[in-house]
Amino acid sequence: MIHTTKGIVLNHIKYKETSIIVTVYTEAFGRQNYLINNVRSKRNKGYSVFLQPMTLLDLQVYHRPKADIQRIKDFKVAHPLESIPFKQEKRAMAFFLTELMSKVLREEERNTDLFNFIFHGIEVFDTGTRGTANFHLFFLFQLSRFLGFGPEGDTSNQSYFDLLNGHFTNTEPSHGFFLTEQVNNNWKRLFSLEADQLHQLQLKGEERYALLEAILDYFRLHIDTLGEIKSLSIVHQLFHEA
Secondary structure, X not given: OEEEEEEEEEEEEEEOOOEEEEEEEEOOOEEEEEEEOOOOOHHHHHHHHHHOOOOEEEXXXXXXXXXXXXXXXXXXXXXXXXXXXXXXXXXXXXXXXXXXXXXXXOOOOOOXXXXXXXXXXXXXXXXXXXXXXXXXXXXXXXXXXXXXXXXXXXXXOOOEEEOOOOEEEOOOOOOOOEOOHHHHHHHHHHOOOOHHHHHHOOOOHHHHHHHHHHHHHHHHHHOOOOOOOOOHHHHHHHHOOO
């Protein structure tokens, strides 16, 4: 049976001589792997969209429940990317965010709210928003909420943020997983930050990196499969050393 769904390209691996297996986060079926034949041949240049992280697609797919690899009948680009593939900073951030999403988006089932957040977030990131250097902070902070472990929002005059339990406290947690005062102050600013306000989060490079490390520590405490993020070093060079 053929199904229609939107999809977001996360990553791909080479398969045999000219094919790939591409991981797509779909609106209808969650995370799915699709075999694309001859994508690396000269005759099928149109299939190169499956090699670009964050590509937004309209898909017609064959779907077999519990199958490890699915097939695509037809596709078209839902939103042609204007800047992500062509600007070094955005391309690097796209690789970083899709690498992380590949690790945390594991469910093979529909989650409309989560899909819409990611899809529209990519649209905003691509078409232009001031404060691009802060986009990953905003995106990951909000993503934690859709994944079910978002931090509690009461930030009133409390000295510590407990990363393990996801809330603020006036008592230093005994388990050691908490934010220092400087990082805690910037963390509080993320609670009210909107996508069109990223430029208002004015941070020095080392502050931005400390905040990202806090977010990643928070993810690691709640998702034990996160592991190493290989593209983190590139993002660090581009956005955290200035």
